[in-house]
Structures are given as C-alpha cells and as structure tokens.
C-alpha cells in the first residue's frame with residue numbers, strides 16, 4: 001500500500017483503503033511488539049504509521065471506526081496464557097511532542113481546556129524510561145496483584161513475576177487499596193550480558209533493552225524472570241478511597257520514594273523554556289545513564305487539574321511525551337520511482353516506509369542521481385539510514401542492511417514519454433531530451449512557468465495544469481496565453497466541474513496581467529538547466545534584454561561574478577538549441593518583456609525590492625514559508641546560500657553556519673522582530 005501521497009491529495013476512497021491497511025498493520029505490529037516481543041518496526045517507523053492514521057482520520061472524520069487503533073491502546077491480548085485483569089482506570093499512552101514549540105502548544109491546549117492562563121500552570125518533568133508500564137495493587141500494605149498494560153483496559157496478570165522485581169516493595173506502610181504504576185526496564189549492562197549469553201547458547205539476541213524487558217516480564221516461569229534482573233521506576237500512586245492524598249505529581253514521587261520505590265530524578269518547571277532545559281539536560285546525561293530513556297514526560301503538576309483535564313481518545317490531556325528526536329532513522333526502501341523535472345532531469349527517488357526523523361514524517365528520499373545508486377549499490381528492499389538536520393531535505397546516508405535484491409538499474413528510456421534518455425557531458429544526471437513534448441516534463445514545466453517566481457499566475461497550479469494538459473486545452477506554456485481563445489474548441493472553462501464564472505474570470509485576469517513581464521521573471525521561467533531565481537537575477541543584472549542574453553558568449557556569461565564556466569556554458573548552449581529558441585520566439589509573440597517591469601505589487605522604494613535575502617534559524621512567530629512570501633511579494637529574491645551578493649540575512653532562533661558566514665562577510669542582519677517591523681503584514 002502506497003503511503004507516499006500527501007493526505008491532502010487522497011480521495012475518500014483512497015483514504016478508506018489506506019485506513020483499513022493502516023489499522024491492520026498497526027494491530028499486527030502491536031501484537032508483534034506487546035505479545036511476542038518481536039517488533040519488526042523501529043519506534044520511529046511505528047510512530048509514523050500512527051501519525052499517518054491520525055492525519056487521515058483528522059481529514060476524513062467520517063471514516064473513523066470505533067475499532068480504530070486511534071481509540072485503543074497497546075495490544076490485543078488474545079491467545080495469552082495469562083489471566084486477564086481489568087484495570088481500575090485505563091492505562092493510557094501519551095501524545096508525542098518533538099519540539100519546545102509542540103510543548104508550548106500542549107500547555108496552551110491544557111490551559112484553554114481549563115480556561116486558565118498557561119502561566120498559572122506548573123509541570124513536573126521526568127525522564128521517559130524506555131521500558132514497559134506495569135501496575136501493582138497493594139491491599140493493606142501487601143502486593144495483591146501485578147499486571148501488564150495489555151490493551152490499556154485489560155492487562156495480564158503477572159503477579160508472580162512482579163513479586164521478584166527487587167525494587168518493587170513487597171510491603172508498603174499504607175492501609176487500604178493502593179495502586180502504583182511505573183515502568184519495568186532492564187539496565188543496559190544486564191541487557192548486554194543476557195544477549196551475550198543468548199548468542200553463545202545459539203538463541204536469537206533481543207533487539208533492545210525494552211524488548212528484553214517485555215520478553216522477560218511475560219514469562220510463565222518466574223525463575224526465568226528472576227534471572228533477567230528486571231527493575232522498576234514508579235511514577236504514579238493512587239487509591240480508590242482516600243488512603244493516598246497527594247496534591248501534586250512532585251509530592252506523589254516523594255511519597256513513592258518514602259515508601260521504598262525507586263523514582264527517577266525529576267524537576268518542577270514553570271514554562272516551556274524550563275522544560276526545554278530539562279530535556280536538554282536529560283539528553284546530555286542520556287549516554288551515561290545505566291538505563292535507556294527516550295525523552296521527557298511532562299505532566300501538569302496539580303493532581304486536581306490533572307483530573308479536570310481528563311483524556312481525549314487514548315491520550316490524557318495532562319501529560320505529553322517530549323521525545324528525543326532522532327536526526328537519523330532506519331527504514332526499508334519499498335520502491336524506487338523516477339521523477340522527471342521541469343528541465344528533463346530524471347531523478348531517482350526512494351519510497352521508504354514512513355519514519356519520523358527530527359519530528360517530520362519522511363516517506364520519500366531523493367537519491368539525487370544514478371551515480372548514488374551505483375556507488376551505494378541500492379536495491380528495493382534494502383534498509384537505509386535516513387538523516388535530516390534542521391529543516392533540510394532528508395537524505396539517504398547509507399545502506400545498513402542489504403536485501404540481496406538486484407541493484408536498481410539506470411533507465412534507458414524516459415519513464416514519462418519513452419524516449420531514450422541521455423547522460424549529458426560531464427554531469428552525473430540523466431535527461432529526457434524530449435523537452436517540449438514529454439508529458440511528465442511539460443506538465444512540470446508549465447506548472448513551474450506559472451508559479452510564483454516566474455509568471456505567478458494565480459489559480460494555475462499543478463492540478464489545473466494536469467487537468468488542462470490531459471484535456472488538450474494547454475499543451476505548451478505559451479498556450480496559457482491562448483487559454484481564453486481555446487474556449488471555442490473546448491467549451492467555456494466556467495462550465496467545467498470545479499470551475500465557475502468567478503474562478504474562470506479570475507484566472508483569465510491573472511493571465512492578462514502577466515502579459516507584461518519583467519526580464520527576471522521571463523528568464524527564470526525559461527527553466528534553463530542550473531538557472532533558478534538567484535542565477536537568473538545575476539544574469540538579468542548583467543544583460544538588459546533577452547536578445548542580449550541570447551547573443552552572449554560563454555565567456556561573457558562566465559565574466560559574471562558567482563557564475564562559473566560550466567554553468568556559463570550550459571546557459572550559452574541552451575540558447576543555441578533551436579527548439580528552445582522556437583519556444584522563446586513563440587512566447588515573445590504573446591508577452592512583452594520589460595527589463596524594469598516591477599515585481600507585481602512590489603514598491604520599488606521598498607526595503608526588499610530586488611534584494612537578495614537569506615533566512616537562517618527558526619522563526620517563532622510565523623512559518624518560514626509565510627516570511628518568504630512576505631519578502632518575495634515586496635520584490636526580494638530569497639536564496640538559501642549566504643554570499644557576498646546577499647543583501648540581508650534574517651536570523652531566527654538557533655541559527656547556525658549561515659549566521660556565522662554572514663557575520664564574516666559583514667552582511668546586514670535582522671532579528672525576527674526587526675524583520676516583522678520592516679514588512680507590511682496584513
């Protein structure tokens with residue numbers, strides 16, 4: 001089942017089919033994980049499956065089934081040799097957060113629910129132990145029952161094994177019925193010892209300490225459990241009556257410690273910044289702890305407020321799991337597809353089982369070119385290590401497990417039009433040379449041509465281009481300017497499904513307005529290989545008309561600062577190609593190019609007009625996309641690399657190398673606040 005499509009692009013039928021698939025997959029993996037201690041997926045892969053399920057259910061709420069894993073926790077517990085026990089209150093799982101911003105959102109949601117100011121909330125932070133949760137019931141000071149979480153509502157009776165875990169007290173000095181919950185875990189040292197023993201005995205080793213703990217706790221024979229040295233951290237105490245009366249989570253942990261339980265180091269935090277600090281400290285200590293942790297659990301400190309918050313679905317509203325986000329994760333390559341770019345470049349893309357890397361769900365990774373496949377010997381079925389740093393595009397670092405399948409072969413024909421592919425001199429990339437007739441290429445090219453840095457035609461995105469192309473209404477970019485005439489042949493646009501009088505006339509008006517175009521936008525829209533907005537700006541700063549640029553020699557172009565010889569040659573050759581020139585002539589019959597035609601709506605006197613701007617670090621108050629839109633609509637060009645040509649660098653939180661580089665070059669810098677003050681925001 002392909003899970004690579006964006007949720008927004010799914011039809012109801014596709015969503016329904018994918019949900020059925022996800023439900024059964026999640027159940028299967030739950031069973032493997034909880035009942036058999038034999039997981040096939042990494043945590044990140046499992047989290048990604050669930051995240052996808054939630055995202056689809058959120059978009060298509062009518063498809064939510066009462067049996068969805070989003071409504072239940074943990075594993076189905078059929079076929080278990082243990083007696084079933086119903087929990088006094090469900091043993092839930094926590095929602096994940098991956099950034100301080102996510103934690104802030106969690107605080108805001110809790111405060112909104114309670115109708116109080118977030119500043120009035122206090123939080124108890126604890127390390128998130130990577131084990132499995134268990135419940136122990138004491139009656140009049142003695143252990144009466146121990147159980148696993150099971151499916152969250154019904155667990156398995158493992159009293160005989162709970163009795164032999166050394167740091168679960170066998171008696172406690174409290175009368176009445178008391179429940180203690182916590183995490184059963186195996187220390188890293190015991191894990192290594194047990195695995196060495198298993199390997200020398202010819203038994204399969206455990207994948208990680210948590211699986212080892214799970215497999216050891218669910219043993220019929222308590223002697224086996226005893227030999228595995230399980231340990232326990234307590235984090236919750238309650239009683240149906242008033243035998244336990246704690247007001248805060250911090251008090252609860254202190255009480256647990258006083259009655260003989262092991263509890264982890266914890267800290268009271270007053271805001272997300274303090275939580276972030278605890279999290280960073282925990283991350284720094286992570287390697288030197290004797291047990292594994294995978295994040296911070298952040299809990300509303302007041303037990304009264306915890307009760308008022310209750311839960312929604314399978315998650316309580318009072319706590320969140322702030323996970324350490326792996327900047328790397330492993331996943332399986334399920335397919336390799338070929339994507340064809342606007343200038344004919346064929347790029348292999350690996351489709352992987354979705355994994356969470358640095359908080360983003362990744363399901364596609366570009367392989368750049370076929371040399372990468374050759375060098376790394378990549379085949380479908382292989383396991384790959386995927387990395388992502390900051391907001392950069394995910395990349396395949398290495399192949400960590402070979403499947404033994406045949407290496408992916410370089411295509412000899414274009415996946416879209418079937419014409420032979422070529423390898424251009426000196427470059428690793430493969431190209432389809434059928435530039436103006438290959439459907440895949442043309443659709444991408446027309447979409448690019450109509451996009452924001454080029455002709456900026458509002459209402460003409462990829463979906464509309466695909467629709468018009470398939471219908472025949474638009475076959476080449478220049479047909480955009482004949483769209484209205486095409487009504488005689490194809491019928492009124494306003495009568496097509498999804499279109500109306502207003503949307504059709506808006507589109508025609510937007511096209512008409514772009515018949516006068518700046519040289520910069522025109523050159524950008526040609527999609528000359530290697531020429532994006534930034535290089536197009538360098539070219540149009542040096543040549544005043546399209547004719548001058550067309551006539552320029554490689555040397556003339558090479559003379560421009562920041563344009564190297566090989567790019568200069570590519571640009572020069574582009575204009576020597578008769579098909580490209582015919583395209584330019586056709587375009588010039590429909591549009592007028594004016595060197596100084598301003599970017600639409602931009603004020604030439606504005607701060608960012610025709611300036612090169614670079615963003616670095618995270619913006620807190622707005623998305624990077626929104627910020628880019630603001631400056632580009634003021635006439636700026638946004639690039640990703642700081643160079644001597646950069647006019648401004650906008651510096652967000654945790655800016656890195658670009659900030660340093662800009663400082664070295666002495667480029668004017670603006671903080672987010674200064675930036676916001678400098679642009680018009682409606």
Ligand code: IVH
Pocket residue numbers: 091092093094095126127128129130131132133183235297316319321
């Ligand atoms: S509190 C509503 N505190 O993380 C569940 N859980 O998905 C409240 N865990 O099932 C649990 N360390 O197995 C809590 N200090 C801690 C924890 C912790 C590990 C586990 C637990 C829970 C899962 C959350």
